[in-house]
Structure formats: C-alpha cells, structure tokens
Amino acid sequence: MKVWSNPPFEGVTLEEGYTIQQAMIEASRCLMCADAPCSCDCPAGVDARGFIRKIRFENFDGAVKLLKSDNILSGSCAYICPAGSQCAKGCTAAGLTRPIDIAALQRFVTDRERLQGMIEPAPPVRNGKNVAVVGAGPAGLGCAAELAVRGYIVRVFEEGPEIGGMLRRVIPSFRLPPAVLDFEIEFIKKLGVEFSCLNAMGRPEELLSKGYDAVFVGCGLQKPVGSDLIGSRFKQVHQALDFLTASKQGRMPDVGKRTVVIGGGDTAIDAARVARRAGAECFMLYRRTQREMPAYKEEVDAAWNDGVEFYFRVMVRSVVGQEKATGVRCARIKWNEPVPGTERSYVVEGPEFVIPCDTVIVATGQGPSSDLGLRTTSDGKIAVHKETMMASAQGVFAGGDCVTGGGTAAWAVGMGKKAAVKIDVYLKGSPPL
Numbered sequence: 001m002k003v004w005s006n007p008p009f010e011g012v013t014l015e016e017g018y019t020i021q022q023a024m025i026e027a028s029r030c031l032m033c034a035d036a037p038c039s040c041d042c043p044a045g046v047d048a049r050g051f052i053r054k055i056r057f058e059n060f061d062g063a064v065k066l067l068k069s070d071n072i073l074s075g076s077c078a079y080i081c082p083a084g085s086q087c088a089k090g091c092t093a094a095g096l097t098r099p100i101d102i103a104a105l106q107r108f109v110t111d112r113e114r115l116q117g118m119i120e121p122a123p124p125v126r127n128g129k130n131v132a133v134v135g136a137g138p139a140g141l142g143c144a145a146e147l148a149v150r151g152y153i154v155r156v157f158e159e160g161p162e163i164g165g166m167l168r169r170v171i172p173s174f175r176l177p178p179a180v181l182d183f184e185i186e187f188i189k190k191l192g193v194e195f196s197c198l199n200a201m202g203r204p205e206e207l208l209s210k211g212y213d214a215v216f217v218g219c220g221l222q223k224p225v226g227s228d229l230i231g232s233r234f235k236q237v238h239q240a241l242d243f244l245t246a247s248k249q250g251r252m253p254d255v256g257k258r259t260v261v262i263g264g265g266d267t268a269i270d271a272a273r274v275a276r277r278a279g280a281e282c283f284m285l286y287r288r289t290q291r292e293m294p295a296y297k298e299e300v301d302a303a304w305n306d307g308v309e310f311y312f313r314v315m316v317r318s319v320v321g322q323e324k325a326t327g328v329r330c331a332r333i334k335w336n337e338p339v340p341g342t343e344r345s346y347v348v349e350g351p352e353f354v355i356p357c358d359t360v361i362v363a364t365g366q367g368p369s370s371d372l373g374l375r376t377t378s379d380g381k382i383a384v385h386k387e388t389m390m391a392s393a394q395g396v397f398a399g400g401d402c403v404t405g406g407g408t409a410a411w412a413v414g415m416g417k418k419a420a421v422k423i424d425v426y427l428k429g430s431p432p433l
C-alpha cells in the first residue's frame, strides 16, 4: 500500500483517502492567495482555491460541481496527476510548512460523490449542430463534454474497444481504480455525448462531408518509437504499451525472476512497477542522468518504494540469447556538453557488459500511429494554429498528446476543453484567423 510521499497525516494512504475531518483540516491550511498559483499551474484550468474554499464551508457538492465544470476527469486526475509538478508546485503554504495536498482534497470530494451518488447534470439545451470527436482519451472527452454542455450534439469515434484512452488502456489499476474512470464516463454520457467504439477514423474531412459541422482530433500517441532495433525477435521482449495493456486485461506475460526495463519516462516506470508487482526483480536502464529523466518525480519515488532499481547513463546495445533472451548487452556512457544545433554526443566508458534477465520491456517513447492526412510538424505531431487550435483542414481542430507530443491527462483535458471553446466560436460564425 503506497503512503503519500509527503503525508499530511500519519498513515493516510492512497487507497483510504481523507476523512471529512482530515479534509477540513487540510483545506483550512489553504492561504486563499489572491493570485492562486495553484489554479494558474493546473493545465486543465481547475480553480483549486475555489474548490478548497467550498470544502472549508463544508459545501462538498459545490466543490465537486466546480471541479467537474473545470475538469471533466477531475476524479481520475486526482489519482494520477503529478501534483507536485503542476498545481502544488507554486503553493504558497510550502513557504510556511508544506504545500496543500490539492490532489488529496480533489480526490476526497470526487470519491465522496462517487460513493454517495452522482449529482446529475442539467440536460443541455441543444443547438442542432453536430461535432465529431476522434479519440476517446482525455483530450477527446474534455472536448466532447464541453461541447455537450454548450448544446452541441457530439459523437466520439474510438478505434479501441473502450473509452478513456491511456487511462483505460495502460495506466495500472493500482494507480487509477477503473471505477473512478467508469463513473466519470457515465457522467459524460449523461451530458448526452454518444460513443462509437471499434471505429477507427481516417481523414477527418470525411466526417465533415458526412454532415458534421466540425471535427476535433485527439488521437494521442499510440505507436512505440525507437524500439524496433531492440531484440524484437525474442519472445520475452515486450513493447511497454503492449505489456501494460496485456497486464490490464489480465493477460500478463510471465516476467520470470529478473526484468529489465529500457527507458526513463512514465511508461517505463509503470511497466517496471507492474513487473515488480508480478514478483520480478526489476532494473530500469536509462541512457541519460537521473536529473534528465522525463518521468515525474512522484512516479520515480513510487517505483523506488516498490523496489525498482535504477541505472543511469546506460546504453542498451542489444538483447542477447539464443531462442530465449538471457540478458541485455550494455555500455556505460558519458554525455558531452551539448552543442547548439547538433545532436548531443557521448563517449563510451569502459567495456560492454551483460545484465542477465528473463524479460525485457522496451519503453523508448511513443509516436503517432494514425495518418489522418493533416499537416504535421517535423517530429510527427499534428500542427495546429496556436490561437485557434485549427489543424491544416478547415473545421478540423486538434489537441492532446497528438499535438503536444506527450503530456499529462490534465493537460490533454485542458486542451480538449479549450478546443471546444474555439469550435464554439467557429461554429457561431466568427471564423478564427
């Protein structure tokens, strides 16, 4: 059972959450700053000061309503947001004692609603216009919910069998209980949003020609990148997303006694934690330094607490073995100072060595999988106008990981919601520049 890395109350755990009394005490520590850095730092635009204030007045329903209007996935985000790098980063209370545990307070009110019964949304007044959303991840859901509230008829097309994107497909259940996401999806359905699963979309313009007034694309990053070089011929070498999907679906491959995870992002961390929980000794190999790891500190701490071992400045050369992988051949490297305009170089330190293992999980990043015929940046992200969020086709908007190249769930919801506002402006006859 994971205890908060910075527990406000001895023994408060992720699984248990706050009692009313604990939530009231924590909320009472909030300084209600005029500039509310917590709210400015939330990529989904949650008014943290506002909902904490409502908790202080024991207006828990009001707090949850405010949260949901700001972030339709506020319950899920309360479990998985790297709060220390987002809302709690600039918390003024840190100067006195420690930051307010905003995520725990958010979880307290959203869990409370889930356990006590949904506060049903008011049925929106329809305006007769139709919008299609491609992808049922946080970006698509954020956009769809906001459009539905604004009166649009929204249909979400999802290529997978389930709704929720990465939150459903790969984020382990011990971090995000599926019931939390289920509840939020139920609420989105009650807003009138319709879903069409197992429906992979091609060019978004086709949806426009079928009568949709606008399209939002939030297709995320589904394809592993940079991993095809590493030992794919061996059965015990897994792509991290496939590994996490399989384990979530109860098809967890046998990881043996020792697992090596290659990578330093959140996907690598989750894969390592899942393998560790399956009983394997787990070694994470990252080619850069600890400071440069893209994974959030909270996640690294959690993996460390789970007993995952980290090795930095290790470059994996190949997987070794005959029919079965028996280890990874590595080199210790030292990075040279970066030279602007050139790819950063490194030197190899000492001879290559082999780390024995039974399983290798490759988590070296994700890229776009679908070619939707929209203009992209040099690294494959969908290019959008930074003000209007419109992509290269008229009436097609995009947001989330497919535009940012990878962020957080709150970031994706925030972008989806912002795009909904832009779509609303566009469809009300003020074409964006």
Ligand SMILES: Cc1cc2nc3c(=O)[nH]c(=O)nc-3n(C[C@H](O)[C@H](O)[C@H](O)COP(=O)(O)OP(=O)(O)OC[C@H]3O[C@@H](n4cnc5c(N)ncnc54)[C@H](O)[C@@H]3O)c2cc1C
Residues within 6 Å of the ligand: 080, 081, 082, 134, 135, 136, 137, 138, 139, 140, 157, 158, 159, 160, 164, 165, 166, 167, 170, 171, 199, 200, 201, 202, 218, 219, 220, 221, 222, 244, 266, 267, 268, 270, 370, 399, 400, 401, 402, 406, 407, 408, 409, 410, 412
């Ligand atoms: C292993 C892992 C752990 C993570 N941990 C955290 C965390 O702890 N905290 C956090 O905040 N964030 C975390 N993230 C990041 C977060 O999950 C993403 O930033 C977020 O899910 C992005 O949302 P999205 O809607 O842009 O994309 P996605 O969640 O990827 O959703 C896109 C959806 O579009 C669908 N799709 C793709 N192409 C098509 C098509 N052509 N037609 C129809 N549907 C399509 C996909 O099937 C998918 O369901 C993690 C990500 C991973 C991979």
